[in-house]
Amino acid sequence: MNLRPDQILPEQLRSCRSCPAAKGGICEGLGEEELSELSRIAHHRTIPAGQIIFSENEKPEFFANILSGTVRLTKALADGRQQIVGILFPPDFLGRAHGATNACFAEAATEVELCCYPAEAFRNLMQRFPGLEHRLYEKTLDELDAARDWMVLLGRKTAREKVASFLLVLARRARKAGCAVHGGDEGVTFELPLRRIDIADYLGLTIETVSRQITRLRSEGLVTTVGSGCMHAPSLAALAAAAGQDEDDRA
Amino acid sequence: MNLRPDQILPEQLRSCRSCPAAKGGICEGLGEEELSELSRIAHHRTIPAGQIIFSENEKPEFFANILSGTVRLTKALADGRQQIVGILFPPDFLGRAHGATNACFAEAATEVELCCYPAEAFRNLMQRFPGLEHRLYEKTLDELDAARDWMVLLGRKTAREKVASFLLVLARRARKAGCAVHGGDEGVTFELPLRRIDIADYLGLTIETVSRQITRLRSEGLVTTVGSGCMHAPSLAALAAAAGQDEDDRA
DNA sequence: CGGGTCATTGAACCATATCAAGTCCTGTGG
DNA sequence: CCACAGGACTTGATATGGTTCAATGACCCG
Secondary structure, eight states: OOOOHHHHHHHHHHHHHTOTTTTTSTTTTOOHHHHHHHHHHOEEEEEOTTOEEEOTTSOOOEEEEEEESOEEEEEEOTTSOEEEEEEEOTTOEESOSSSSSOSSEEEESSOEEEEEEEHHHHHHHHHHOHHHHHHHHHHHHHHHHHHHHHHHHHHHOOHHHHHHHHHHHHHHHHHHHTTOOOOSOOOEEEEOOSOHHHHHHHHTSOHHHHHHHHHHHHHTTSOEEOSTTEEEESOHHHHHHHTTOOSSOOO | OOOOHHHHHHHHHHHHHTOTTTTTSTTTTOOHHHHHHHHHHOEEEEEOTTOEEEOTTSOOOEEEEEEESOEEEEEEOTTSOEEEEEEEOTTOEESOSSSSSOSSEEEESSOEEEEEEEHHHHHHHHHHOHHHHHHHHHHHHHHHHHHHHHHHHHHHOOHHHHHHHHHHHHHHHHHHHTTOOOOSOOOEEEEOOSOHHHHHHHHTSOHHHHHHHHHHHHHTTSOEEOSTTEEEESOHHHHHHHTTOOTTOOO
16 A cells, blocks of 8 residues: 555645645645645545544644544543543644644544644654744644633633533634625524533533523524534524624634 | 944843843744844833733734743633633743734733833744744643643632642742752742732632632641742642642643 | 433532622821 | 721622433434
């Protein structure tokens, strides 16, 4: 299965052109040379739902772009209490590009497709191409902003606001993905890529409380259930109000 | 007061050599040229306790190294609820080096000394010197780790564990600053740079709960009060246990 | 149809918030 | 030096939002 570079390269580069993670991913804006070198060390991998992608305190073996699916980043206390500290969607980057060990667990919340780069080779490329490191830095700043928004949620929001905030994040993502340009406040239908237990671990609640609050938001007409694993929000503005959001906050 | 570069440079560079933020700061490991260019655009500033250093959603005018004092980064909900999303000490870097606006408020928790760089000039230097951006990226990754550790605290820890965790952070910092190499678990004396209200906003609690938990930890012998604004922890291991820490966790 | 997982609902409890006094500092002016 | 004013902190009593424990319901897959 080991192809020589000249055999594998054209195929890989072709796939880069149609990559779902090209827009917004770390590859965006890279030059021909960077992209070609990146594609040379890349390989795709599919990971079934529920599987651990890498573990905390482990030496990282690879970094990856997420091509499809949802990844949850978790940390746990000694007695088993868990907190989800990040959710990654395409075209997010997975892995801590510097440092000796992973800072948290990464698990496939759904089936996940990755475009993986061996750690050693990727770090070499980063040293050679400041533009690549620059893209990663920007992505990390965005992750830091998201983490801090979540700290506000965890520390200061009520259960209802927490659940509404979570649904709002999903709804906004879905709207952006559907790239609806209409500025109005029309409804959005979106998938729930997480089970109740994951939502609870993300929001610092119990599954029972999450369930009750979803029921409540439903009874208030802020969301409706569309079959299993799918919801519809008639008004993002109303949902944002329930989330205690700072108006224009994009989180 | 405007000096020509050849006049200001030697003085500035000399002060860089004895800079309290040199060890661990972004300047560490930079070459002569980088350092000299950085020093050329730098100016020092002292900010009294309680003053806002910059505001959320504002275009950043400068970035800075913290030379002394404590800075709190805060976010607020529309109705006034507040959450501290980060605490910065020397030699941390203050500011979001990319992006159009500040992501949160920065306030001087104590009197603060800064080494400021005008935003525009600093970003130019970053483009020219990948090594500088690399240092900043590493620092940002550390901040992200810290933010995620704090998410676990906010989402999953009890009030007692939260307060113990906070005191543990301060104690570990003080120990490291005193650079005690003795591996044993001796006591540490440290300052409390935050008032109760700040501690509460950092831990997602009320001041009353913070006060009660400190009283409780004191009565349990885990800490003692040393005058005003100073505490002593006889055993970091015991404090870590009360913090529900993952043993070797350095946060 | 049966067994498993996931989600919902109900009832009781408890940790933390809230409301309300008090106490301890610290600086200031007489 | 004392009196006292204001802020920061502590302590107490009560309320409550969210957890816990337990049962039930919905769905999927074999």
